[in-house]
Amino acid sequence: NAGVTQTPKFRILKIGQSMTLQCTQDMNHNYMYWYRQDPGMGLKLIYYSVGAGITDKGEVPNGYNVSRSTTEDFPLRLELAAPSQTSVYFCASSYKGVTYGYTFGSGTRLTVV
Amino acid sequence: KQEVTQIPAALSVPEGENLVLNCSFTDSAIYNLQWFRQDPGKGLTSLLLIQSSQREQTSGRLNASLDKSSGRSTLYIAASQPGDSATYLCSGANNLFFGTGTRLTVIP
Numbered sequence: 001n002a003g004v005t006q007t008p009k010f011r012i013l014k015i016g017q018s019m020t021l022q023c024t025q026d027m028n029h030n031y032m033y034w035y036r037q038d039p040g041m042g043l044k045l046i047y048y049s050v051g052a053g054i055t056d057k058g059e060v061p062n063g064y065n066v067s068r069s070t071t072e073d074f075p076l077r078l079e080l081a082a083p084s085q086t087s088v089y090f091c092a093s094s095y096k097g098v099t100y101g102y103t104f105g106s107g108t109r110l111t112v113v
Numbered sequence: 114k115q116e117v118t119q120i121p122a123a124l125s126v127p128e129g130e131n132l133v134l135n136c137s138f139t140d141s142a143i144y145n146l147q148w149f150r151q152d153p154g155k156g157l158t159s160l161l162l163i164q165s166s167q168r169e170q171t172s173g174r175l176n177a178s179l180d181k182s183s184g185r186s187t188l189y190i191a192a193s194q195p196g197d198s199a200t201y202l203c204s205g206a207n208n209l210f211f212g213t214g215t216r217l218t219v220i221p
Contacts, residue, residue, distance in 0.1 A: 004156075033208070035211075040122075040213065041213050042117065042119075042202055042204075042211030042212050042213045042214060043157075043202070043211040044211070045208070045209055058209070059209065059210075090156055090157070092156075092157075092208075097207060101159055101162070102147075102157075102159055102208060104156030104157045104158070105156050106154075106155055106156045107154075107155070107156055
């Protein structure tokens, strides 16, 4: 049982480049989330999804896009990378909201130069 | 907008000491309050969840309390061990808002 798998673990992007951060869970969880964590800061919610085909904005969605075509996958897309997007990105999943507990991935450390 | 604050930002204690970590929030509509542990280079691990109708939760040496009227939650760690060294974060409102964390070091 792999839990929540994020790839890649590390990535350096140049300003203006695009990339997709992958997130896959094998627990049949309905809810999935993307957070970013800046140095010395707490997590900020970027986007979340309560099921396949449904996505919603979190606190800091600008500059990002998501899709949820399957229950297992919740990729995060950066279209035009900016230095302000340098951060550690965490994906999390839950069966049905916080009451059922969250499982976090190990994170993707992204640097935009 | 909900603001979640954790003070102190860092804390060092000798092994065996009991300690309290604090979490303050500005909006009493916090719904629920969760405490997480984060080890360096890792994701978050859930420790305790206090539902909106509850005032505290306990798990082993950990006890978390929630006082909505004062906008505070505390995480009590009894008989601290070096393995407790990590960053502890609190979050509220169904994990929509996270605190900045307290980095705990337990000295053997």
